[in-house]
Amino acid sequence: MNFYKKTLALATLALAVGVGSAHAQSAPADPAATPETKRLLSNLYKLLDRGVMFGHQDDLAYGLTPEGQRWIAEPGRSDVKSVTGSYPAVFGWELGHVELDSARSLDAVPFAKIREYVRQVYAQGGISTISWHLDNPHDGKSAWDTTRTVSYILPGGRDHARYVSYLDRLGTFLGTLKGGRGEAIPVIFRPFHEHTGSWFWWGEKNCTVAEYQQLYQFTINYLRDTKHLHNLLIAYSPAEAENQAHYLERYPGDAYVDVVGFDAYYAGDGSAFKKQMATELPIITAVAKEHHKLPALTETGFERLPAADWWTKTLLPTIAGYRLSYALVWRNGRPDHYYAPYPGQASAADFKAFAQDKKVLLEKQIAPLKIYSKNL
Numbered sequence: 001m002n003f004y005k006k007t008l009a010l011a012t013l014a015l016a017v018g019v020g021s022a023h024a025q026s027a028p029a030d031p032a033a034t035p036e037t038k039r040l041l042s043n044l045y046k047l048l049d050r051g052v053m054f055g056h057q058d059d060l061a062y063g064l065t066p067e068g069q070r071w072i073a074e075p076g077r078s079d080v081k082s083v084t085g086s087y088p089a090v091f092g093w094e095l096g097h098v099e100l101d102s103a104r105s106l107d108a109v110p111f112a113k114i115r116e117y118v119r120q121v122y123a124q125g126g127i128s129t130i131s132w133h134l135d136n137p138h139d140g141k142s143a144w145d146t147t148r149t150v151s152y153i154l155p156g157g158r159d160h161a162r163y164v165s166y167l168d169r170l171g172t173f174l175g176t177l178k179g180g181r182g183e184a185i186p187v188i189f190r191p192f193h194e195h196t197g198s199w200f201w202w203g204e205k206n207c208t209v210a211e212y213q214q215l216y217q218f219t220i221n222y223l224r225d226t227k228h229l230h231n232l233l234i235a236y237s238p239a240e241a242e243n244q245a246h247y248l249e250r251y252p253g254d255a256y257v258d259v260v261g262f263d264a265y266y267a268g269d270g271s272a273f274k275k276q277m278a279t280e281l282p283i284i285t286a287v288a289k290e291h292h293k294l295p296a297l298t299e300t301g302f303e304r305l306p307a308a309d310w311w312t313k314t315l316l317p318t319i320a321g322y323r324l325s326y327a328l329v330w331r332n333g334r335p336d337h338y339y340a341p342y343p344g345q346a347s348a349a350d351f352k353a354f355a356q357d358k359k360v361l362l363e364k365q366i367a368p369l370k371i372y373s374k375n376l
């Protein structure tokens with residue numbers, strides 16, 4: 001083979017095994033992403049072949065005792081670990097009220113603790129994802145205040161300066177998430193979630209498509225360019241979507257998104273949950289493929305878990321046929337508001353069986369992979 005033919009053959013081989021596309025697929029949306037962030041995302045794509053990572057909101061911050069009473073901030077304690085022997089692979093944290101310079105989140109967790117937890121998770125080889133139920137910057141009420149707001153806080157708007165001050169506080173906190181060598185800890189940031197529901201001021205009935213997209217883009221650009229944060233993977237996370245066009249209607253663009261997910265809760269007889277899952281799991285699978293993004297079930301759960309077999313008979317069979325990076329259940333906030341079992345809870349044995357399924361990944365499975373420092 002002469003040099004020309006050899007080069008051509010090698011190039012053809014590279015294309016055939018998908019070297020080029022695999023690389024493009026795993027690059028973060030932020031062109032300046034840190035090495036740890038790039039490595040994490042590339043490894044998350046590889047992990048899609050192994051199974052779905054299990055996640056739990058505020059897992060290390062609080063939970064419930066076998067008697068169903070609250071425990072708060074007990075070092076090392078986790079309801080998921082108490083039941084299965086392993087921490088979850090993914091940990092959700094909530095930054096609502098960081099924008100007010102408050103010492104505690106809207107779920108009463110001190111921000112100093114959240115910083116410690118994110119560091120602990122990173123050191124353990126797990127993954128942190130961050131939600132932000134920020135107060136309404138227009139009228140100072142909560143995230144659930146649906147007064148029309150977005151036009152006021154965009155550049156040129158009357159309350160823009162206040163929104164920027166919120167972003168400064170958020171960005172400053174995110175900038176303190178550092179590992180042992182001073183490196184920024186990569187986190188999956190999930191702003192303006194559940195916008196297809198209209199229960200938050202950024203919901204689809206409360207702002208136009210263009211306003212939502214501008215808010216999303218302005219926010220991410222500000223965190224990247226002004227706050228110099230390059231450790232963020234961004235999750236786009238609507239609630240219910242009727243079809244792919246609806247799912248993508250307010251998508252801010254490939255340059256602003258790394259993870260395509262959705263939030264879906266089981267309630268009542270579960271018929272709405274089943275319908276939503278049957279509609280949206282195929283949508284995120286297709287969108288992930290077309291846009292080269294990572295698919296995930298960004299929030300799910302069944303409040304108070306009254307069905308003892310929900311994990312293996314409902315959740316697992318519903319998601320088993322899909323490639324999903326992770327599925328995260330919400331917080332064990334109160335005796336009447338929890339989504340992961342605690343020892344003695346009705347679904348604890350079934351959750352253990354779910355966690356033992358070879359397609360379900362907990363921290364025990366992913367920690368040895370050293371996803372921030374090694375390429376899988």
Ligand code: BMA
Pocket residue numbers: 094096106107133330331333
């Ligand atoms: C909701 C509930 C609230 C909480 C909020 C933000 O689903 O759990 O109690 O304040 O999420 O975490």
